[in-house]
Amino acid sequence: MEMESTTTTGVSRRGFLKGAAALTAVAAIGDSLFDGPLSSLEEGVAAEAPVEDRWVRSVCRCCRVHCPIQVHVVNGVAVKVDGIPGEPNGQGRVCGKSQSGLMTLYNPYRVKSPMKRTNPEKGLGVDPQWVEISWDEAIDEVVAHLKPVLETEPESFDFYMSNFGDSHAKNIMSDFYKTFNKNLRTQLNSGIGWQDGVCGDTAHRVTLRHLGGFVESTDYEYCQYIIVMGTNFFGSGKGYPAPMRGFLNAKDNGMKVVVLDPVQADVARMADEWIPIKPSTDHAFVLGMINAMVVENGVYDRDFQKTNTNGPYLIGPDGMYVRSKEEKVVDPTRLGEEFGKPLVWDAVDNKAKCWDDPTIKDFALEGSYTVDGVECQPGFQLFLDFIQDYTPEWAEEICDVPAETIRRIAKEFGDAACIGTTMTFYDDPDGPYEVPYRPVAVDFQKGAQAHYHGILAGRAIGLLYTLTGAANVVGSSRGSEGVTADPVPGVDGVVQESREFTTYEFNYPPAKSKDIYFFGPETLDMDILAEPEKHPEEVALYGDKLKKKVLFHHLRNPLRSRGTGKHVEAGMKTVDFIWTMPLVFDEMTEMSDVLLPEMSYLERYAILVPGTRALSGSWWEFNKDYISGFEALQQPVVETLHDTRQMLDIMTEIADRMGYLPEWNTAVNARLSIDPEYALDLDKKYEVWEMLDRHFQTKFGPEFNIDWFRENGFKGNPVPSRKSWYPYLKHPETRFPVYDEWWVWAREQYKADREKYGLSPHEAAYYDLIGLPEWHGIGPLGEADAQYDLYGCHYGNAFSAMCMPMEDPWKGEYMEKFAPSLIGVKIHTSVAEKKGIKTGDHVRVESQFGNVVEGTAYVSEAIRPDCMGISGGGPSDSVNVGPYAHLGTHFNRLISHESKEHDQVTGNADFTVMVKVEKA
Amino acid sequence: MRYGMVIDLARCTGCHACAMACKAQHGTPPGVWWSKVLESETGTYPNVRIVYEPVLCMHCENAPCAQVCPTGATYKGEDGVVDVDYDKCIGCRYCEAACPYDARNFVEKIEPGFPEYGFNPYEEVMYQGHQVGVVEKCNFCKDARANGEEPACVRTCPAYARHFGDLDDPSSEVAQLVADYDAYQLLPEQGTNPSVYYMAKSRSVRK
């Protein structure tokens, strides 16, 4: 008799079973209960004792916070993820997404080898009918398309990437491709489009102007009063987990929390006061609040207005600064042109002076003056005139918050701001330092400003910082750029955005008009390619140059971002060759020709810095030992499971086969900031870990090489004191805008540019490019047909925020059993009753733009009766994904993809949309 | 010695990390959840509040599951932890019926999470520790505690809303939280005297 393979005891499986059956019939019944690969149980012998049992440090990539993790690996299998105690980014903890990340590593629906499409028809939901190919074949295929294009018509190549998951890779790619096309755009995240219009386009503009930093981050340790609007930041990649911990600790210390949210999302739930505001009307609320605070109560930081805002700057009839005719400076942020210095009015000497004149005795904030025959007023006066009519009663009509509430919040906020006070710190070796004390903060994001006219909403919110002086100081909102922003003043004394404004030749494809971050339809190339009939001017202007022959895509999914995705699909169909580096068979793969599969984050190398606000948006206490230059090493915790590679290795190979290895290595050296002594030899191929090794040694010293990082996981440098925490201390002289004249100047430049290039006037943008944040209405929401009777809103949640959709059985099963609200279409009880809908019913949601999604109803009291709410990322529409990828409802499918329904200045899509909900 | 837990509901954000951490720590089969967060609402709009209540085995002093177990598989240990010797479990489900906290989980079957593809490497390793037909529950992460770690749900909570320790030690954090704040037990009228306490008010409000 043939012996089967033996166990460690030398008893064959078959032999044991026979013996067992001989002993008792009942035991045979028991045996049949254990089917499948649980062979050790079946045989009754102990499982193999582990030969490998270790914890490996790496970085999580389930969202973009990039919490360092340690992973328990047993005999080559990853079995548990934990935080690293004492680590400042994730605070030693990891969230539910990270815990279930093991299942995404072992997701059998991943792309396991390079693939080539055999179905010539490309489309969303159309099976590409992939066949496996070798890496050689795949790379050769890419090179065959890419090389000729790069060499002869580089403008017809573009790439679509983000820096999520690889903090330097996008920049390396960008540098490399710019060697072929120096005009290749790389606004923040992509070559095409401005972040698809779904990111914080508007919010960033506002915090850059009013805090001097890319994002807002609250000084929780001292904050006593916070207004949160338009964000459920527990559930976003921005607010989790370090800022969340800071927030919770501040609450425990008595911080009052006011949250404006049409749905009681998780932050609203924790509020002392949840104000269920009507969607898209935060702007009105804030104006009413400012009116009550400044006009009725007379509460604002007057000294701050004089010394730290452009309130004193005189504004002429053209809406722009009145400038000195004698003293001029070149302003690099205004096209490098020369301007006279802005003038102010000295209220004591009764004459106009340059803003930085040392003889100024007192800045006039009010009044009308004549300078060289020009009638002008201080910007602050214009602000006072502007704010007069925006009373709380006016606001109540629009935002559905009672006027008395608006007044009360205004009073509380104004009082809590403690205007005029300072706090002295004694923790710096150079001696005590004094910082203004303004323990009030405002945290706002998408819901407040991702709307048509949203830029004005955001700027109104920005005024809350500027009027109270609660900007970058103790207990207030701080500008953050990495950790602490550096609010450098421009040559006119007003904060200059950290990104330089440069000018370059008008070229194809145009950056936003001279790179001053304007939205123009021409920036959404995919839209133009998809619907050229809707963009005749751009088509006429660019002609063939719009055409893309080769497109590379990685870590982005524009097919999911706005509306039905059909327009992006149509645009991509015009591209000859698309190659991508996917993890799963997502929507982007369905438009691609060749797949070069990437690795799970648990299998690859990268350097990851914390997500935008993660490290910074917390108590300084949590991370002072690491605050400077924090970096973490992502490294493989298991052997690569499938035939996949990681992007930088793939690109090294591609560059080499194209004959451009030196250019590639140059880009790596530059963007990994590798010093000459560690620099890559330009003609040699390196693996990713070797590149990272050289980066670490450059940055931290030879002792902190890759082996050190493999062992320790992360490093940052301590700072001597809290001084580095307050942007104010870096530039106490910086002025922030009240009447933000820059937008007015920019409008005139934009107008001139459009005329120059034969584009028709963009009136809708000009309308919003103004000095003060006037209320201009709710945009397309107000034009919806009456049948769409609910405001559709979206809110994040911590479980599925920013992560791969619910591709795994843990989150998937859990949400169905215990957290149906996360995958449901939330409506109020009264709406449900009217429409005969119960929780669990299948429903159909149609938006005012005719877009339709389906989902499962969730009936709740915790939502405005005139709203519908959807949380989380929604399902994948792709064909070759796993069973759990179809859970939930995809909110973004409801909104408009058309640029005419986006904010006309920043390009932010409007995330409130009128909908109707019916039983399906 | 009486191991116990204090869960701060004023800090819990309903992120469900604890539920996932437990699943990952123990490799519980599909359908089995030792730790989860219950969501409910109280009140009517606009005076409504969503409630998140993380629940798990309460490790009761008078554990009904241990009392009704006919084989002695479920027992209350010296350290206060109610544990189960699964080799003695016959799967009668009396404990499951008797537990007022829905903490007992019958293992109906052990199947792959992705049925089309069979058991993945994680499941191959972790399902070894589970038997079909028994009724499982939380054991306050016995294996982790043996390594000096706190239970997985406590270790992972990003809100720092869970605390673990010896309730009998007056200097322990859990004992102090119970003493200083309005910490309460669930369903106290059941007479189970659970070892898991809840705090509902922010710590800015002391007792």
Add this chain to the structure above:
Amino acid sequence: MGLHSVWGPLIAWYLFLAGTGAGAYLVGAVAGFLGERYRPLVKPGVLLGAPLVAIGCVLLLFDLGVPTRFLMAFLQPQTSMMSVGVIIISCFIVLSGVHWILTVTKKGSEKLLRGLSIAAGVFAVGTAVYTGLLLALVQAVPFWNQPLLPVLFLFSALSTGIGAVFVAVGVMRRVRPAAPAKTKLAATGAGVAVLDDDMAVPAAPTRSAAVPRTAEQSAVVAQEVDENVVASAHALGVVDLPIVVAELLVLFSMMFIMGSSHSVAALSVDFLLAGGFALPFWLGIVLVGLVVPAVLEIVSLARWHGAQYGARVLDAGVITGLCLLVGGVMLRFAVVAAGLNIAVLM
């Protein structure tokens, strides 16, 4: 249909079979002390007892998650009612099983049989009661957690046991074909007598004078039922009627108390009286299971006396018995299905 309850149909059937078997056995055991008149009850009762309970135990075994370990269930009688129960039920099966064997093989002395009857009878009562206690001790299920539940289960076990015997007695009368006129056996307390077919056999005790019969009449008489059998059937009715009435009272008392007390128990009650289980409850348990038997028993006892009603009494007995059994099954299903755990309040 159901609310969530841990246990399912297998347990409901087990509870029914255990109760019925115990009840049937008790009928047989008690009847054994009551003389010839009720002798016809002994065999059905005894022969139904152990097998019904044993089948119930087999179902119980299948319901276990790990049946191979069932022997471990005996280990915790000091704390677990389930351990107590398996011990009781095992003792019952053994003792009543011995009685079963002795009955079938016609062995065993009278004294032994009586001893077994008492011993097994005690465990029969235990079996009938413990099933209710098992549930009643579960504090976490408010609907179960009441002292009336074991009382209800005891009454139900007795009445379904009676029902089983009702059916057996009625059917067995038919099962044996009418003996040829030549030989007819009548069991008496003293022995077996062979009656000559020429003798007239009175149909009922001494009501009508014996008259000589024709051959046809003899054939008819041969199909007349043994008067003890009819008497036994009546006795079953006499005993069962108050039990059924008591069951109705206890059942509705339970519903009323639970319905107005604990919120979770009220949900259980609502489920039974007006919710998913309403039809089986009112139709199956109340009407078919209790009212119809009661009515039939009242009518039988009040009106059907006399030899001419013998067959009718037995036919009615079969129907009564089937109704009691159906009602008993439904009742067990009802209690199991309505067992909502208080955890819904967490």
